[in-house]
Amino acid sequence: MPAITILITAFDPFGGDEANISQQLLEALPEELDGAVLHKLLLPTVFGEAAERAIAEAERIHPEAIVCLGQAGGRTAITPERVGINCMDASLPDNAGRQPRDKAILPGGPAAYFATLPIRDMAEAIRAAGVPAQISNTAGTFVCNSLLYNLLHFTASAAPEVPCGFLHLPCPDAAPGLSREALLRGLIAALRVLIQ
DSSP: OOOOEEEEEEEOOOTTOSOOHHHHHHHHSOSEETTEEEEEEEEOSOTTHHHHHHHHHHHHHOOSEEEEEEEOTTOOSBEEBOEEESOBOOSSOOTTSOOOOSBOSSTTSOSEEEOOSOHHHHHHHHHHTTOOBOOBSOOOSSHHHHHHHHHHHHHHHHOTTSOEEEEEEOOGGGSTTOOHHHHHHHHHHHHHHHHO
16 A cells, blocks of 8 residues: 655745744654644745745645645744634734735635644644643734635636645744644644544
């Protein structure tokens, strides 16, 4: 039986930060996990461009699952996202200086898409690994949400059998007791749900 491939994306630093925990964990992930290939892709924190690159890579490698990672300041748990909404409303500019306000990601598109990852099972696996996790019902309205919505729109028509979704990660500095090592352990536990 051929190995499955999971496309995993993360973002570069934004908003004046020197680091992004999603990039750090992406780099720390192994190339293979329990026989599955983890295909890593670092994306720019830029509206439109991030989704274009991720979709192009998905079309190129035909993964069996797509897991996006992003940084969420203020959160104290790994949070699988339930839904991506058709809205861009940036409180700060992206890394290209764009700051859309009250704009649709896809004019005329559905108001929202539900993530197709097994988010409940992933949250339970993260907690079983000793790391806080909870399902989130909002991915915000910045580039993370834009990427999630665009990928779910893409998979809904081009690859409905491919589970796709987004995990927001807390910043270790803002989450006492949550080291990068602990977050990596939780992330790996979540990925193993897709490999079983």
